[in-house]
Amino acid sequence: MMSSVLRPGVFSPYYQVTKQGVKSLMFPGAKELLPAAAGTRLAHTDIKIPDFSDYRRPEVLDPQKSSQESTESRKAFSYLMTGATTVIGVYAAKTVVTQFVSSMSASADVLALSKIEIKLSDIPEGKNMTFKWRGKPLFVRHRTEKEIATEAGVNLGELRDPQHDKDRVLNPKWIIVLGVCTHLGCVPIANAGDYGGYYCPCHGSHYDSSGRIRKGPAPLNLEVPYYEFPDEETVIVG
Numbered sequence: 001m002m003s004s005v006l007r008p009g010v011f012s013p014y015y016q017v018t019k020q021g022v023k024s025l026m027f028p029g030a031k032e033l034l035p036a037a038a039g040t041r042l043a044h045t046d047i048k049i050p051d052f053s054d055y056r057r058p059e060v061l062d063p064q065k066s067s068q069e070s071t072e073s074r075k076a077f078s079y080l081m082t083g084a085t086t087v088i089g090v091y092a093a094k095t096v097v098t099q100f101v102s103s104m105s106a107s108a109d110v111l112a113l114s115k116i117e118i119k120l121s122d123i124p125e126g127k128n129m130t131f132k133w134r135g136k137p138l139f140v141r142h143r144t145e146k147e148i149a150t151e152a153g154v155n156l157g158e159l160r161d162p163q164h165d166k167d168r169v170l171n172p173k174w175i176i177v178l179g180v181c182t183h184l185g186c187v188p189i190a191n192a193g194d195y196g197g198y199y200c201p202c203h204g205s206h207y208d209s210s211g212r213i214r215k216g217p218a219p220l221n222l223e224v225p226y227y228e229f230p231d232e233e234t235v236i237v238g
């Protein structure tokens with residue numbers, strides 16, 4: 001192409017000069033090593049262009065055909081590839097996020113330590129037992145029928161932190177609370193105080209046998225932790 005532009009145009013004199021110049025710069029014998037037309041060729045037309053036919057879609061292999069005719073089929077392929085890539089990308093992102101979030105949650109051994117399983121048949125009726133759970137005292141009280149009836153009949157209007165007994169227990173026989181006074185954190189004494197529930201000697205807070213504050217400076221009822229009864233004889237706290 002270069003030669004066809006240069007030969008007939010205004011650059012012909014310079015082209016001739018260049019041709020002569022190149023010839024004059026050749027070392028003796030070089031001319032014999034070159035092909036016959038080497039001195040006049042200005043473009044590298046002998047470079048082999050790679051054949052990408054294997055990678056092209058069959059619809060566009062024929063250069064005589066208009067690409068408009070295969071638009072629909074090529075669009076379908078493009079949409080299919082885009083959709084598939086999106087699905088794979090979303091799935092990969094979901095996996096990464098799930099693994100990242102689950103890496104922040106507690107491991108199984110830590111979770112096991114955070115729970116306590118208590119055998120209820122070891123606690124006689126009318127007694128309270130104290131367990132250590134997550135570094136705090138945990139009270140589990142086996143209530144008598146009288147205590148259950150008394151706590152169920154308390155007028156909520158009398159309470160500082162109004163809460164019905166049935167909202168604090170899963171099974172009325174068992175009241176399970178944290179043994180931490182809601183005033184300043186002392187450990188109350190079980191089966192003591194004016195209401196027969198718990199008594200905090202630090203500043204004189206009285207709780208009933210539902211763990212509700214009835215008298216003294218404590219502002220709130222004793223906290224009820226999460227627990228469940230897998231069977232009649234067992235409770236799991238935590």
Ligand code: FES
Binds near residue numbers: 200
């Ligand atoms: S800490 Fe229990 S009454 Fe003050």
